[in-house]
Amino acid sequence: MSGFHQRFIGSTAFPKTLTDIDLGLCFRLSKEDVDALKSRYRDNALGPAVLLVFLRASGRHLENLTLIPALLLKYLSAELQLRQTSIASLKSLYKRPATLTAHRQWILENLANLAPATAQNLDELGNALKALATTAVSVEDLVKRAELWLLDNQLLIPHERILRSIAARAFEAETAAALEVVRVKVTEAHAHRALKAVFSGRKGRTGGTQLEWLKEPPGKHGLHSLREASKKIAFLKELGVHDWDLSAIGGERIRAYARAVVHRPPSATRLLAETTQMLEVCCFLRATLLEFTDNAFYTAGRHLNRLIGQGRGRVQSLRAQTAMEYAQQEQRVRAVIHSNDKTDRQKVETLKEMYPSEKAPPNLSGSALVRDHLAGERFAVASVLSAFEGIEIEGPDDDPALQLVQALRDIKAQNLNELPADFPLPTTDRVWHDLLKGDDRKRALGALQASTALAIHKGLRGGRLWVAHSWKHRNREDFLIPKDQWDRDRNKLTSAMNAFSDPKLYLKRTRHACEIGLRALSEALDAGRLEIHESQHISFPRLSPQDIDMQVERARDAIFKIIGPERFEKILIEVDAKTNFSEVILGRKAKSTRELIALYGAMLAMGTENDVAGVAAMIPRVELSHIAAAMRLLENPERVRAANDRVLVFQMEHAIAAHWGNGEKGSSDMMSMDASNRLFNARVDPRRRTFAVGIYTHVLDSYGVFYDQPIVLNTRQAAAAIHGAHWYNTKSPVDRKLQWLAVDTHGYTSIAMATAKLSGFDLCPQLRNMAERKLVLLHGMKVPENMERLKIQYISEKSIVQGWDEAMRVMASIHTGRVTPRELLERLGSHAAGSPMFKSLENLGRLLRTVFLCDYFSNESFRREIHTSLNRGESVHQLQRAIYFGRISPSRGRREDEMVAISGCHALLTNVVIAWNTHRMQQVVDRFAKEKHPIEDDWIAHMGPVHFSGINFRGTMDFAVEEYVDALLERASRRRVVGA
Known part of the structure; x- marks a missing residue:
């Protein structure tokens, strides 16, 4: 379940308004639900239906019947085939508390599939939270994890006070365990000596x-x-x-x-x-x-x-x-x-003196x-x-x-x-x-x-x-599954990865894929679509630009003219109200408008070129110290990434996003951000000749940024590319896994090609160097006659088989989460050449590259799709440069946590703009459809949500939180804001 699907978990009341996306994802009734409600309650089924959908979405009973969104009432009335009713009739239905209790009990027993948590269940929750506390950074994190644990175990979520008490005990127990580790491993005497030393003067x-x-x-x-x-x-x-x-x-x-x-x-x-x-x-x-x-x-x-x-x-x-x-x-x-005054013997002696025999040539x-x-x-x-x-x-x-x-x-x-x-x-x-x-x-x-x-x-x-x-x-063995555990669980682990313990079975399948690709390549040569260059490489024609109807451009301009200009702060609040990304970052809903605005200011201070003082000057009634305090929350990468996930899923759930892609394809590339030369990880950008740092972003085919990470310029980017795609597939549901990732030459290595394939997706590089396009085959494979002029390299099956077991151990370590792909692939560069495991992955990657190149050369539509995906990534980079057009100041980015926060906030602000554009475009498209002027689906496919010319990213920012109090602030704080 994505973060966006989880945003109502733990709530006790509906928000004031719901969107169609909220309704479709969180508050739907199945046919079985409708039949059960109608047979039990007949014309009075609306009240129990409201209780049911809320219970499923939140895990708690609905406490406030006076605030039920009109959109939800309309939907439920239509599903139950009832006249559209009002909230007043629901209040009258539950005038008697006994009726409400009876309906709740029947729903729990028959439809919701949830049971009240017993004392034993809460004890089990406490034990689970003690294990989860090892990676939690606050009590709020544990409260959210407790709510998810209860729902996963089909238990009703009790009052927040009870959960907070259990989470606090688990967090304190973990803190006590950590303190015991310090007492044992450091000893109190050494710890006191260290405290005295660090607080001493210099x-x-x-x-x-x-x-x-x-x-x-x-x-x-x-x-x-x-x-x-x-x-x-x-x-x-x-x-x-x-x-x-x-x-x-x-x-x-x-x-x-x-x-x-x-x-x-x-x-x-x-x-x-x-x-x-x-x-x-x-x-x-x-x-x-x-x-x-x-x-x-x-x-x-x-x-x-x-x-x-x-x-x-x-x-x-x-x-x-x-x-x-x-x-x-x-x-x-x-x-x-040619001297005439010397004899031949004298000439020889002179040459010997000039070139003595004992002197080696330089x-x-x-x-x-x-x-x-x-x-x-x-x-x-x-x-x-x-x-x-x-x-x-x-x-x-x-x-x-x-x-x-x-x-x-x-x-x-x-x-x-x-x-x-x-x-x-x-x-x-x-x-x-x-x-x-x-x-x-x-x-x-x-x-x-x-x-x-x-x-x-x-x-x-x-x-x-x-x-x-x-x-x-650290020692590479610390990253990998212990050898004795691998020897014991080899078959089980490889089966979980859908891999082969026997490399010959895998190579048999890969050999077959190579043969199919070679036949397709031979047919393309016979048809004249390809030719063999004099350098003995495949030569293919450049892709011609697609003809796009001028009506598409006019329709796009008309859509964004209707959307009109907007200020950035308005976009931030509006998207936050629909996704609650601020709740994810804070660990709870904001307690006051000041706290919420300070968080927005911190996001701007991290994700744009403005510093804290500059942002404080842009936002009235916010103090610099509040923004600085909120910036510390953004150095928790998991919270910022979870907030990004909420915005990304919200954008993808719009109907028009399906015309751009279904989330199964993506691209990744680096964007350089100008920086001071005082940053230790800054390098000179070879294109712009200025010091810069790299931000490596992964972009879905639907334009959203699903992963980001800071990297060093002028280094190979393959490790970062595989890392982001693997993270996305690990967190995504089964029906939305990444199938292939398009990269440029910098994002490719042979080992990365093999690692990607063994991780469950294909790496599709747009290769620049002709030497990288060389076909590599196994010894014994036959080449069609019309391809005999090609420069082909052969490798032995033995070179892959010998290091296969260790390669599978590496992949199993990634699969089980002991090590990230980036940590491991950075160790498997050219400096690691020579080991059997390196040779196995290297040669397997070169063989897989041949399979890819056969498709790339012979299938023009496949080649165009890769180019399109990379171009979408470039268009997202243009938006990112509009958001962050300056340079990173010397006061920021000097710690790794700060660079991760800068990268994460920049990606979050980018996704906010993309999600807002998508939402507004959907509204305009729906309006046109209702007015009997629908926009063609093919036209929508050529319109992207990265438009930013009408967005004002600078100037004084007035955050009108009062319009979205119900969605953004805690219930206790809403009355104060409204009263003020």
């Missing part, structure tokens, strides 16, 4: 406490930030934080406790109870150590990449200089050969020149290595990278500034041997440092090395 010009210093987010990606991160890691390790095993608390709860400390002044933290201080500060210190360890590795990797980039930039100039030297040398050789390859550059940047590489000095990097005992680290430590212990001549070369990569054996021993030491830094970087990225105190670089 020496130096800046002053302040150690806690304030630790709370400072990382600065821009410079060596100063790297050194600062190393200092913080060293400080935390002195306190022994790296030895604290708080995994029993859970990552989300640790982050929640850490966020509480971050958002609170140190003086306020000191006023807390001693046990609360101990729990929250210890979790904060642990989370800070893990976060800064990841930041140190990331910044060190960026410096390595910068040095490599500088080396590549010098390659061209060095090659040009070398070419000039060779030209000069050639002239000298010619002068010797290596002029690009990689060799880059390595030579790195060897010369000895002090810059040493600065990068200093980030790794205080961190215990672990891995297999025979790993060369760890041996190199130990060798460098021994050299440093001996205070040597050059590499000893007897250094054992077998521990290093062979490509470095020439530099390590050179006469310049200082340069040889630089080469050793560079090879060590690169080996560590590749080992951590590929998963061969790990660090215990890290979020992202």
